[in-house]
Amino acid sequence: MSIELGWVHEPLLRSALFRRDVFIATGVLCAIVSGRMQRADRLLLWCEMTLMHLLACTCDVFSACMHTVPGGREHAVDLYRRALKYGDCSGVPPEIDCRAPAIDAMVESEGAVKVVFRLDDGARVESVVIGLPRRTTLCVSSQAGCRMGCLFCTTGAHGFVRDLRTEEIVGQLFAVRHVLGRTVDNIVFMGMGEPLDNTATVVQAIRVISDQRGFDIALRRITVSTAGLPDGIRQLGAAGLPGLRLALSLNAANDHLRSRLMPVNRRYPLAVLKQALQSYPLRKKEVFFIEYVLLKGVNDTPGHAVELARFLSDIPARVNVIGCNPGPAGRFENPGEEGLRRFCALLAREGVFVRLRSSRGQDIQAACGQLGAAPR
Numbered sequence: 001m002s003i004e005l006g007w008v009h010e011p012l013l014r015s016a017l018f019r020r021d022v023f024i025a026t027g028v029l030c031a032i033v034s035g036r037m038q039r040a041d042r043l044l045l046w047c048e049m050t051l052m053h054l055l056a057c058t059c060d061v062f063s064a065c066m067h068t069v070p071g072g073r074e075h076a077v078d079l080y081r082r083a084l085k086y087g088d089c090s091g092v093p094p095e096i097d098c099r100a101p102a103i104d105a106m107v108e109s110e111g112a113v114k115v116v117f118r119l120d121d122g123a124r125v126e127s128v129v130i131g132l133p134r135r136t137t138l139c140v141s142s143q144a145g146c147r148m149g150c151l152f153c154t155t156g157a158h159g160f161v162r163d164l165r166t167e168e169i170v171g172q173l174f175a176v177r178h179v180l181g182r183t184v185d186n187i188v189f190m191g192m193g194e195p196l197d198n199t200a201t202v203v204q205a206i207r208v209i210s211d212q213r214g215f216d217i218a219l220r221r222i223t224v225s226t227a228g229l230p231d232g233i234r235q236l237g238a239a240g241l242p243g244l245r246l247a248l249s250l251n252a253a254n255d256h257l258r259s260r261l262m263p264v265n266r267r268y269p270l271a272v273l274k275q276a277l278q279s280y281p282l283r284k285k286e287v288f289f290i291e292y293v294l295l296k297g298v299n300d301t302p303g304h305a306v307e308l309a310r311f312l313s314d315i316p317a318r319v320n321v322i323g324c325n326p327g328p329a330g331r332f333e334n335p336g337e338e339g340l341r342r343f344c345a346l347l348a349r350e351g352v353f354v355r356l357r358s359s360r361g362q363d364i365q366a367a368c369g370q371l372g373a374a375p376r
């Protein structure tokens, strides 16, 4: 599959690698200048493959790019399945990158495993494998750092580094499944970063993760959690991913308190957020998952429960209440088992479908709001 490039200015091509469009345009230009247009197709193919990362491709895209391989499409599908489903990349042409991010560290406690990845540019992101009796969930990161700045979150306290690329998101799953050998049944986009601040990439990652010829994780087993970006919610709704679960990290149902806890609310207050939710194409019997991190003495009074019930009165929703974990500078306190149960009972009395969720991995800084103590 390797293509001879002696007749074009290969260093020039390679130097343009950082921009896909520039790279391909440069390749075509070189072909024209060198009067070798008959080889432009092969050059383009080489460009596509060199820039391609297997973990960023659905099987259809991979097969389309591999149409010249002996055996054609069937062979490409087989290669794709072997690589993504079983972690065997031995047959993938060398031009195509299929490396997952390097695992930098790993720490395990109470059924939670925190995996720290070091990316090519040195940025670090974290994933958490949460083992439950009947299923294993992988919590993936979509950005290094985060620009949302939620007050109860360690990731937010460290600021934003950069968006992850599709292969860096999918690579977290690849490494956990095929390098660490862990089963993964569910994916939640609740790690570092705001997924809908990187929507196009996250949507492509979901397409790859749910491709039946690869990882084959059904859309109903994938949850995207947002702090509340209306444009991102609309884009996700328009992406055509039926069954995908959408979670909203709400944490307060009045604008004053929510804006204090989550700066994103100053830009997109609750009324705007609700409009976006109401326009989201839920199917029959599907609901939004509302995450409510309970902060002692901050958002846990009967009045807060009534506000929450009112906000959800015209939205199909299920509330997950979780006690806050020790976060940045120990700013907030966990209300304890009794406080959590009391708040859940208040919500249930208001007719809200509510569940109390336990949090794992606090002692290894792997629980909700604790990831990314040092994003770089």
Ligand code: SF4
Residues within 6 Å of the ligand: 146, 147, 148, 149, 150, 153, 154, 155, 156, 157, 191, 192, 193, 194, 226, 227, 249, 369
């Ligand atoms: S809770 Fe989520 S959205 Fe908010 S700062 Fe943390 S990672 Fe970002």
